[in-house]
Amino acid sequence: MNRSAIDLWVGIFVTIGIGAIVFLALKVGNLASLDSKPSYHLEASFTNIGGLKLRAPVRAAGVIVGRVESVKLDTTTYEARVTMRIDNDYKFSKDTIAAVLTSGLLGEVYIGLEIGGDPQMLADNGRITKTQSALVLEKLISQFLFDKVSSGPGQ
Numbered sequence: 001m002n003r004s005a006i007d008l009w010v011g012i013f014v015t016i017g018i019g020a021i022v023f024l025a026l027k028v029g030n031l032a033s034l035d036s037k038p039s040y041h042l043e044a045s046f047t048n049i050g051g052l053k054l055r056a057p058v059r060a061a062g063v064i065v066g067r068v069e070s071v072k073l074d075t076t077t078y079e080a081r082v083t084m085r086i087d088n089d090y091k092f093s094k095d096t097i098a099a100v101l102t103s104g105l106l107g108e109v110y111i112g113l114e115i116g117g118d119p120q121m122l123a124d125n126g127r128i129t130k131t132q133s134a135l136v137l138e139k140l141i142s143q144f145l146f147d148k149v150s151s152g153p154g155q
Helices: 003-028 137-151
Strands: 039-046 057-060 063-074 079-087 097-102 109-114 126-128 130-132
Touching: 039 063, 039 097, 039 130
Parallel strands: 039 126, 057 109, 097 130
Antiparallel strands: 039 079, 057 063, 063 079, 097 109
16 A cells, blocks of 8 residues: 555544544534524523523423523522523423423433423413422532531430
């Protein structure tokens, strides 16, 4: 094999390697699915969103139905206002519950939607009023420890 053939194969493998790294970086950053499906927006307010980030998945029954589009602090209520982009294929009732959940103990944070029974559906720019904030593990541990300390030894 001559030198130019070896250089060609090395170039091909380097290009494939760089493509694989770019693909993995986009996948990890939740940017690989930049699709232009028709969608609508829903909004929900939470007292604590934990580690929820932009482009985090929105799931219903374990199926990804959308993504988190923006997270802002409401300066009047001091709650986190989350805007979600939901695919038009999925419709949710007005009494849907939105909860900030984690997959596993140290897994990704996402919004889980539990569908209600109201026949009226949420429209574009609709507001989910029933929400459940993130469970902060550190707060639970500190409450448990301080409860044990205040009860005293042997009680």
